[in-house]
Amino acid sequence: DAIERSIRARVPPMLTDLYQFTMAYAYWNSGRHNEPAVFELFFRENPFGGGFSLFSGVHDCLLFLRNFRFTEEDVEYLRSVLPPTTNPAFFQFLRELDCSGVTLRAVPEATVVFARVPLMEVDGPLAVVQLLETSLLCLVNYASLVCSNAARFRLAAGPDRKLLELGLRRAQGPDGGLTASRYTHIGGFDMTSNVQAGFLFGIPVAGTMAHSYVTSFSSLEEVWPQTLLPADGEKDPIDLISLTKGLLGRLCELLGAEPAKIHEGELAAFLSYAIAYPGNFLPVIDSYSVSCSGLLNFCAVAMALIELGHQPRGVRLDSGDLCRQSVEVRRVFKHCAKQFSVPVFESLIIVGTNNISEQSMMELSKKENEINVVGVGTHLVTCTRQPSLGCVYKLVEVRGSPRMKFSEDPEKSTVPGKKAVYRLLDSEGHPLMDLLCLSEEPPPLAGQTLRCYPLGQEAHLAVTPTQVTCLRQEVFAKGQVRNWSWWMWELDSQLSRSRPGM
């Protein structure tokens, strides 16, 4: 399908660090390339100073593994960059390589996970699993980071506010933008502005107009056609300009506004857009002045639409104090609803977009405001507070023997051995802890008390789990994606849990 084609094109097996190839050759040259080896993927600290992460990008990893093959062109290039002494038979070996010998165990897409827990285990021939390192890290690092960031914005926003991702123009290039749209949706955003993300991943898309649309109009003469058909099927088109002008006069009187301050170009832009999309009218109202021009123009056009049986949707605010302005806008909407008997005005929505950060989202939840939809771009997709997650991929076993890295930095040392990872739950189904055992140890049993040794602590703990689950599942083996249906089910159920009421 389109996603798989896109992964094949975007993540060729050459998208990796050169040292993977120099190491693969050295393994091959010493006859060790097929020795069974186990790598673990994990991160050392939860991002954003927080207590959790959502692990993501697994689906892309599966597609990458399924399509892992070197072309003749790839191999020719490698021949040109590796030393001329390289045995030519190595390039034939690369040409025939695939992931049929690789087994991947991973936590399901978008699982809530914690630092230092091995989230993926890659088991297979030493040379192959080494070659996979950089590409797998690249696929999960940013996906997990931005998904976790989205979840934090969702937590800050509360369950009811709609969240719109609009970071494409500020992302790390085209694919950074696509990845952001995809994984912020998984992390709890409702919609994206990114059309290609809608096309590829089925994410709901949203958006109506920019300031340039408004400023491109300067007078009512630019509005064409000037008429609109009523929604009830009536055949006679109505002159929307005259109708709106009349309403605008009454509005100015009611609200004590100065007609001279109303920008005619803005009114022309709103009319023109309303005529094009009578059921999708949601203009940006701060191109000149919200209170002196944009809000009045919106109300007049919206009331004209309502008179013709259409349903306006709302407004967008993109500068200044969004909270204060939204309260003022809502007040005017309610006043109009009553004074002009337009109950539709009670349910208009207010969209806010202005460099929103997690911090300002939290403030939004505390301050009085009337914003229904928040659009977030830069801070969401660039993860300003911490722009990288820092997943690593470490060798833990070769030929059945554990492997460990020491280091000049003690925290960079690794925990050796092939492991099993269990999530222990309490009687209410809440997670108590993630338990790492050697894979050959017997699994913990529900109802039985365990002695555990928290990482980095001296003391041990006694824990009695009510329920024990395996955190990871075998999702790729013998060249095939496995447990696919389970996978999708798990993702859906997580999503419904993480986004109540939406």
Add this chain to the structure above:
Amino acid sequence: DAIERSIRARVPPMLTDLYQFTMAYAYWNSGRHNEPAVFELFFRENPFGGGFSLFSGVHDCLLFLRNFRFTEEDVEYLRSVLPPTTNPAFFQFLRELDCSGVTLRAVPEATVVFARVPLMEVDGPLAVVQLLETSLLCLVNYASLVCSNAARFRLAAGPDRKLLELGLRRAQGPDGGLTASRYTHIGGFDMTSNVQAGFLFGIPVAGTMAHSYVTSFSSLEEVWPQTLLPADGEKDPIDLISLTKGLLGRLCELLGAEPAKIHEGELAAFLSYAIAYPGNFLPVIDSYSVSCSGLLNFCAVAMALIELGHQPRGVRLDSGDLCRQSVEVRRVFKHCAKQFSVPVFESLIIVGTNNISEQSMMELSKKENEINVVGVGTHLVTCTRQPSLGCVYKLVEVRGSPRMKFSEDPEKSTVPGKKAVYRLLDSEGHPLMDLLCLSEEPPPLAGQTLRCYPLGQEAHLAVTPTQVTCLRQEVFAKGQVRNWSWWMWELDSQLSRSRPGM
């Protein structure tokens, strides 16, 4: 070619915000879609609290414009997300759209530029130039940011140290990594670890081994073959293990090191790698302990290689205090050079990689150290200090009339009118200022005194430039890339200027 295919695949015209399409329809519906319009692209503040930026991504923009066409599949998707009332003829209009009516004026790739100067001018039919907004921003924003970041690392490192980019695993997905490799090279990095970037863009690639390679070995029994042919064409292979063991004994004596602390697995890894790549021996020496094990193992294997006529290259340090360790390593190298009469040891290189930031690069330039090559990943590609540039795209003219946006935030207001941009140079060829004029105004002349009004300041200045250059050139018109040869020349000359002595 491959880059153009890749742009077509990565940046379809659908990689844009939905509101571009809703606006395009509203323009089309009112018959305004072909009105001539001019947009400007600029950023409001220099990144990283600095005084300049390198503008990049222009080449990708040209390829994007040349390939801008909607497929039937694209249009079908748009039909499904735009309101059902949308006139079907609009989709036919989209199907036939291309950039043959668009003219792009831009500063050359990787030009040093400043805040608030219009760097690109996009001139063409209103609906088309509106549709281009998000994709153009996406292509230049991160490219310029990471190129500028690389230039700052280069300035901090000084002209002589070699810089290696290795951020692929921490970038925003696969394309973020490719874009980073490409534009950090333009910004002043010498090499990348990213093989696909070498393949696509011809950037020199580098890298030898990770810790996993070292920890995958546990004993000398894993070294195979155990022999190496001398470089001079001698036919009898030499037992490298015995030779190295003898040298290691002598080294321990000389340096007063404890043989019991030397890690046999590490020695096995180094020997195995040296046998595979006798001319490319540059191991990572901190897997266990640099001073007690890694450095001794390196010196012994390197001297054995030299005895066989091969040339070892150096070591990599990846943890702890890089400066202090590099001084110690260099001291041992010099000691060996003298004691064992191996002058090659005088020219071994030391590579340092350990979470380097611009700040630590500056410290590196001040502290005593012996690091020849610095590898930079996370802080370079994620631009930690400021992970987005914030380029914007603003309408300045429609049908020959200037357009301006006011705003609730005064700094978001725009400067109206189609402009010409001149760079004024002094008698030494240094830039004095960038001058914005209306395009219809006469150009400033060399040797004539001008009165200028610095943006945001009350006072005016009198300036007499020795030389006047046009900052932007027409690079795309009538569907074709123009001034291509000039373009490439300019890029090359900038590069040679920005990277003296490398």
